[in-house]
Amino acid sequence: MSTTELAWFKSSYSGGGGGNCVEIAVGPEGVLVRDSKDTHGKALNVSPRAWTAFTVLAADSHS
Known part of the structure; x- marks a missing residue:
């Protein structure tokens, strides 16, 4: 499955100013993470x- 066939979601913590934004998609072998400004670049699996x-550690750091 190519990364263009996946449903990508932008982080809820990403602002609209085009700064440091990430997107995630759930693939057949894991969760893919990519830079939302470089959607054709490599994704981390x-x-x-x-x-x-x-996500548990990230949620704990904001509570």
Whole structure:
């Protein structure tokens, strides 16, 4: 599956000013993360387990 066939979602923490924004998509082998300003660039593929650990830590840092 190519990255253009995936449903990409921009981070809810990304502002509208075009700064540091990331997008994610759930692929068949894990969660893909890419720079929203460079949608044709390479995406980082992380395991579902690693993504869950990251989101838990990120949520804890904002509580």
